[in-house]
Amino acid sequence: GAIAARTSTIRLLTGVTVVAILDPVRVAEDFATLDQISRGRLELVIGKGAEAGHFDLFGLDEARQWDLQKEKYELLRRLWSEEGVDWEGEFRPPLKNVT
Template sequence: MTGELPSAAEWFEDVVETGVAAERLGFDAYAVGERHAGPFLSSSPTVVLGALPVRISRIRLLTGVTVVAILDPVRVAEDYATLDQISRRRIELVVGKGAEAGHFGLFGLDEDRQRDLQAEKYELLRRLWSEEKVTWKWEFRPPLKEVTTVPRPYDGLPRIWHGSATSRNSPELAASRSRSTGSG
């Protein structure tokens, strides 16, 4: 309203305080989004979400969205399992390709391959969380041989939602995963 933007530190403080207020007001969940190529301060939702479990104890913590197509699934598995441990099973991921122009190029990825990137990296993430000694060789990341990510999620596979505002890719990926495994 004033036309002045808060500093990054003030903005992050406001995001954390909003999460605290959401729990106090009885909300069930609070989400922090991920953006990379625009004028946003949300490139590290794991760090921002990590500030919340020391201030709140009940509310579920979500991502809105985790842009799995541009990230390394090993790092996603480790970071969010760490948050799942700290929060004692309150982390839920909302995965999607992201709606921001430019983030694929920022990470050196071909935007025309976003569907393939998302499908492969999502599949690897699920395997890393649900299996031990994962061996992996596919197109978009170096091979893995008998890898078990640490820490493991707090108590089984965290809930993963598929978010989409501009594409049918995420819902189609969720539906194909559900048909092939009987799970969401």
């Protein structure tokens, strides 16, 4: 956040964010904050990751990695682009009217 607050032209790119193993609500919250501090200069990089063991570490089925990625990415996009999101999916508890 410090670099974002003290600069005005540098684009800020994340490392690869492996959204399949993370909570998209938390990802949206964290990166929205950084995007606000940087006045819209954040570029979020999302990938599936290639580190063996990531899915086991988080109690997730590696065989379902593409399903996890698809669902969590869809929720993340909605959280960043819509107001009052209602969500019911397979991989996280339901959401009601989340902004």
